[in-house]
Amino acid sequence: MTGFLFELxxxxxxxxWLLMIFAPGHRLTERVAASPLTVLAVxxxxxxxxxxxxxxxxxxxxxxxxxxxxxxxxLANGAGAVWAQIxxxxxxxxxxxxxxxxxLALSPFLTGPLLVLTILLSPFALLLFLPLRAARxxxxxxxxxx
Numbered sequence: 001m002t003g004f005l006f007e008l009x010x011x012x013x014x015x016x017w018l019l020m021i022f023a024p025g026h027r028l029t030e031r032v033a034a035s036p037l038t039v040l041a042v043x044x045x046x047x048x049x050x051x052x053x054x055x056x057x058x059x060x061x062x063x064x065x066x067x068x069x070x071x072x073x074x075l076a077n078g079a080g081a082v083w084a085q086i087x088x089x090x091x092x093x094x095x096x097x098x099x100x101x102x103x104l105a106l107s108p109f110l111t112g113p114l115l116v117l118t119i120l121l122s123p124f125a126l127l128l129f130l131p132l133r134a135a136r137x138x139x140x141x142x143x144x145x146x
Contacts, residue, residue, distance in 0.1 A: 002076040005045050009084045012041040013091045020098040021115050024108040033095045039088040046084035053077045094118045097129050104136040 016038045019029040032038060050057055053075050060072040072078040094115050101111040110132075118125035 002049065002080050005049055006080045006083055009042055009045050009080075009087045012045065013038070013087050016091060017094065017115065017119055020094060021112045024098070024102070024111065029098075030102070033098045036092065036095075038095065039091055042084055042088045042091065046081055046088065049077050049084055050081040051077075053081065057081065090118060090122045093122050093126065097125065100129075100133055104133065106132070106136065 016032055019026065019032055023029045053072065056072045056075060056078060060068045073082055097114060097118060098111065101114070114125055114129055117128070
């Protein structure tokens, strides 16, 4: 069951990723990407996975050290719960990158690969996107001051 839930986690997020990458200009994509509710199904899986290891999770987060975290992730449900949390936060980050890219009128040919990188290695994607965003924001016309 844990293995199934582990795999299900990504498949629940995949439709949103597919819309943002392959249909960036579609109205449905805009509406879906604007909603934080996209992660609810993933978080439901997270809750199912984390319930049996809640004491271990609490120990790992309330008094963090590498050995305690390693013990948590050595448990199938612990690893699955961490995975579900990563998928949920990566999806929210991807939605933010998508929406900011649209606001800044970045090319979908730039945003698409950046979103794929967000799926795979979100910290690297964020490190690439933030300077792009800053550069684009600095070139945008500023509103007139009164």
